[in-house]
Amino acid sequence: MKSETRKELIVSAIQNGTVIDHIPSYAVIQVMRILNLINTDLQVLFGMNLDSKKYGKKGIIKVRDKFFDDIEINKIALAAPHATLIEIRDFEIISKKQAEIPDFVEGIVKCFNPKCITNHEQVRTRFKVVDKEDLRLLCHYCEKITKNENIEFI
Amino acid sequence: MKNKSLISINDFNKEELLQILDLATYFEQNPHQKILEGYVVATLFFEPSTRTRLSFESAVNRLGGRVIGFTDAAVSSTSKGESLADTIRTVSNYADLIVMRHPIEGSARWASEVASVPIINAGDGSNQHPTQCLLDLFTIRQTQGTLDHLDIAFVGDLKYGRTVHSNVIALSNFQTTFHLVSPEELKLPSAVKMHIKSNNLKYYQYTQLEEVIPKVDIIYMTRIQRERFADPIEYERVKNSYTLTKKMLEGSKENLKILHPLPRVNEISIDVDADPRAYYFKQALNGVYVRQALIASILGLA
Numbered sequence: 001m002k003s004e005t006r007k008e009l010i011v012s013a014i015q016n017g018t019v020i021d022h023i024p025s026y027a028v029i030q031v032m033r034i035l036n037l038i039n040t041d042l043q044v045l046f047g048m049n050l051d052s053k054k055y056g057k058k059g060i061i062k063v064r065d066k067f068f069d070d071i072e073i074n075k076i077a078l079a080a081p082h083a084t085l086i087e088i089r090d091f092e093i094i095s096k097k098q099a100e101i102p103d104f105v106e107g108i109v110k111c112f113n114p115k116c117i118t119n120h121e122q123v124r125t126r127f128k129v130v131d132k133e134d135l136r137l138l139c140h141y142c143e144k145i146t147k148n149e150n151i152e153f154i
Numbered sequence: 155m156k157n158k159s160l161i162s163i164n165d166f167n168k169e170e171l172l173q174i175l176d177l178a179t180y181f182e183q184n185p186h187q188k189i190l191e192g193y194v195v196a197t198l199f200f201e202p203s204t205r206t207r208l209s210f211e212s213a214v215n216r217l218g219g220r221v222i223g224f225t226d227a228a229v230s231s232t233s234k235g236e237s238l239a240d241t242i243r244t245v246s247n248y249a250d251l252i253v254m255r256h257p258i259e260g261s262a263r264w265a266s267e268v269a270s271v272p273i274i275n276a277g278d279g280s281n282q283h284p285t286q287c288l289l290d291l292f293t294i295r296q297t298q299g300t301l302d303h304l305d306i307a308f309v310g311d312l313k314y315g316r317t318v319h320s321n322v323i324a325l326s327n328f329q330t331t332f333h334l335v336s337p338e339e340l341k342l343p344s345a346v347k348m349h350i351k352s353n354n355l356k357y358y359q360y361t362q363l364e365e366v367i368p369k370v371d372i373i374y375m376t377r378i379q380r381e382r383f384a385d386p387i388e389y390e391r392v393k394n395s396y397t398l399t400k401k402m403l404e405g406s407k408e409n410l411k412i413l414h415p416l417p418r419v420n421e422i423s424i425d426v427d428a429d430p431r432a433y434y435f436k437q438a439l440n441g442v443y444v445r446q447a448l449i450a451s452i453l454g455l456a
Contacts (some may be wrong), residue, residue: 097360115279121237141260142281143162145345 006058016089017064023080025049028059031080034153042066074102101132116142156454159266159273163284163320168327170249177447179293179456189455190219196249197223200256206276210253213445239268246270272452280316287320289444297411307333307366310376310396312342317415323349332357333366338391368405375414375421399423405436413437414442
């Protein structure tokens with residue numbers, strides 16, 4: 001297992017930074033958007049439809065000289081629930097984190113209900129995650145549920 | 155409940171619900187007391203409502219308090235483009251408590267987060283109307299002497315009816331058996347049924363009103379709105395089959411009471427009004443006691 005991981009890292013050739021692995025291919029651009037990697041000066045490498053033992057196909061993003069905090073990691077989990085974040089320093093894996101869907105989601109997802117106050121006034125959205133498997137977010141304000149397929153990031 | 159806002163029935167557990175109902179019983183017995191002397195309650199109605207606003211204002215007046223406010227967003231500075239948050243912050247300076255109705259869902263929760271005084275939600279779009287739900291529970295208990303182990307029928311628009319949803323959720327605390335009568339296209343949403351199931355309670359679904367009448371202790375009628383139907387012919391068909399008449403009540407249980415949040419259009423025939431089982435106007439009066447209890451409790455006066 002360890003040698004396989006090493007091989008992958010050598011290919012990526014990142015000395016310092018973060019590898020985000022196990023992203024569904026269709027979500028790669030979304031994850032990059034969430035992490036503000038579209039308009040950035042950072043070096044970003046990404047791939048889609050790469051072979052994965054676990055998932056068949058997967059996407060991957062590698063960001064040089066960048067480490068993410070927990071809030072940013074939570075954002076990733078909503079778009080790519082099985083994502084793994086691998087932090088690398090001097091070509092060595094420092095840590096491996098599983099992106100985790102949080103219990104509460106604040107300020108990153110739009111409420112699906114057009115009649116919700118958060119879509120009418122400047123109100124930071126707040127949701128309780130009521131289902132983590134088949135993602136369902138209960139709006140703190142209008143009490144309506146935004147389902148996985150309707151999730152839109154702010 | 156001192157200084158707490160009342161936003162959603164989902165914020166209450168069984169004990170808290172019963173506490174409010176007990177306090178409402180106290181106000182039923184003592185409706186005229188001057189405990190609100192010197193207090194100002196703002197009633198901000200961003201969309202019109204007759205019953206709810208008048209019963210709140212009646213509740214305040216009978217307790218000796220004063221009411222300020224508006225009955226229509228057109229006469230507030232909302233029409234000048236002021237945000238809800240700004241209106242609420244401003245009115246917080248003028249009143250000890252704000253009662254608000256607003257067409258946008260979640261508006262009351264948001265208002266409670268920016269206001270420096272407590273908020274009572276008098277309806278936020280199709281989301282919540284907790285004082286209606288509490289007065290319905292109060293009325294059911296008043297007519298049956300208990301909230302436990304009752305057979306309750308909800309009739310009409312169970313899909314969009316906000317009061318039905320809140321009532322079903324609240325009654326799921328009390329071992330209710332639910333009888334759900336609606337046209338196919340207006341059945342109770344599964345998200346609401348989840349509350350029944352998670353409390354291991356039973357529910358039965360019907361499309362015929364007649365079937366349910368002999369089985370239940372309470373019939374809660376609601377209005378079916380024309381705009382819910384894509385096909386106007388379908389509406390005409392459905393409309394008539396969900397009208398409760400005096401003749402249909404033959405063979406009902408003796409303790410049966412008929413409730414309706416009002417306004418009624420044609421879903422209860424007027425020949426039912428004089429029947430002892432008709433209880434909807436008394437239900438409307440109970441709205442005053444329940445609102446007195448809530449206001450007094452929130453202001454720390456009871």
